[in-house]
Amino acid sequence: MHKLNETEIVAIDLFCGVGGLTYGLQSAGISVKLGVDIDPDCAHPIEHNSQANFLNADVASLDPTIVSEIFKGAPVSLLAGCAPCQPFSTYSRAAKQKHGDAAGENRNEDWRLVEHFGDLVEKVQPDLVTMENVPPLAQQPIFKRFLEKLHGYWVDWRVVECQSIGLPQTRKRLVLVASRLGPIAIPEFEKTPATVRTAIGELPKIPAGGMDPNDALHRASRLSSLNLQRIRHSKPGGTWRDWPEDLRSSCHLKDTGATYPSVYGRMKWDAPAPTITTQCFGYGNGRFGHPDQDRAISLREASMLQGFPKNYSFLPDEQNASFDKLGRLIGNAVPVTLGEVIGELFSDHVAKMRSETTRH
Known part of the structure; x- marks a missing residue:
């Protein structure tokens, strides 16, 4: 039974990097308890600039009970992350063109982080999930498999033009949101363009x-x-x-x-x-x-x-x-502004679900 009369959303940021998503979510009122990244250089920015703790770990081998323990007793739980997708980086493509990738021998390794993120969602079953990534991911089989792991969730995703959310950049990102609490949708963003x-x-x-x-x-x-x-x-x-x-x-x-x-x-x-x-x-x-x-x-x-x-x-x-x-x-950071609008979307969603629960 979800305690929707309580408003706190407790989040864990996987592949947290220097904390762009963490900082944005916290700015929107979400309580990020933990940032996880394989890069030890990310410890300082996470712990210095936010209230989250940092865990230096590979998400591929992360014990699901660590996530479950943090979420225990949380009114609403959110598992967030931006799994790095090496096939779509400029330098990765250039290297493959130079050295050849006909056999595709490293392809499974390329996608493993998206796969492991989906595995954690399946095992932990948080109330809310969000993934931010590169737009070409939507055309890949791994994305379809990730969606299949969200069985039992309401899901929406779209490619967001970051200018529309007030970020002064021509960046485009695939944003996915999912909820076990009720229907959820990513709105059309029309914020004043920043320069x-x-x-x-x-x-x-x-x-x-x-x-x-x-x-x-x-x-x-x-x-x-x-x-x-x-x-x-x-x-x-x-x-x-x-x-x-x-x-x-x-x-x-x-x-x-x-x-x-x-x-x-x-x-x-x-x-x-x-x-x-x-x-x-x-x-x-x-x-x-x-x-x-x-x-x-x-x-x-x-x-x-x-x-x-x-x-x-x-x-x-x-x-x-x-x-x-x-x-x-x-x-490599997730833009803070994108984290803010995702956080606001989830806060509004939980408030709406709480209102409907109270009304009925």
């Missing part, structure tokens, strides 16, 4: 290779003299075609180069940013140039474009952490 300006417009100016003395994360990677000349000729929203010909790379002159116009691009102030990736701190890795400063976006700017608050701490000593490590943690 690069609204997200990072008030941060102090810094040069390429420089850092804000008051914020170790607000630092930008260095630029070579050639790339400094290139960014000075780059227009917000423009392409490398705006440069003088002597600044163009030989790869730009090839036919294949024409398909990557946003590489070495600047963002536009009054538009959303592109999808923030693990390499977003590099000017040549996409449209990651600052709208008007001659540099790539800083790590802090990247995190704020992911919805994290300005004071969010990712590592104990951020000043000495590498761009690669911090870029990976920030780029």
Whole structure:
């Protein structure tokens, strides 16, 4: 018997990363008790920025009784997670094209985390479930098998354009919600679009290779003299075609180069940013140039474009952490804003179910 007269939703965040989903859910009033991740670097951001504890573990071998014990006595339980899907990462695809994947020998390994997430749902039977992932997952057999594991749940899923939820990014994500309490649906989101300006417009100016003395994360990677000349000729929203010909790379002159116009691009102030990736701190890795400063976006700017608050701490000593490590943690994060709207959806759902139970 669900104690729907009590409002607390107790959650566990699997594959929690640096806590974007955890922080978003908590901002919506959900009590996240535990974050689980195989990466020990995720301990600090989870425990420093939220009220959740951190468990350094592989979800593939996680004892279901750990989850069940945390959920014991909870008015409403929520199992959440974003299982990494390696087949859809840019670098994974590139590696497979280079080395070949005809035999598909690693394919089961690629999907195992989605599979294990579904296994935990089957064994624990939480009241609520949510999964956030890449849109191509919906076309894969593993997704159908995951849905089959949700027997007994009301389920809804859709691809959400993150601009529609107020995130200043052109990111698209598959969002699934499921409930044993009653019918649940993901609404059409129509929040006011956020822009690069609204997200990072008030941060102090810094040069390429420089850092804000008051914020170790607000630092930008260095630029070579050639790339400094290139960014000075780059227009917000423009392409490398705006440069003088002597600044163009030989790869730009090839036919294949024409398909990557946003590489070495600047963002536009009054538009959303592109999808923030693990390499977003590099000017040549996409449209990651600052709208008007001659540099790539800083790590802090990247995190704020992911919805994290300005004071969010990712590592104990951020000043000495590498761009690669911090870029990976920030780029792989679930956007905080997405966590918030999922949390609000579940809170509204539980309140509605409680109202209907009371009425009857």
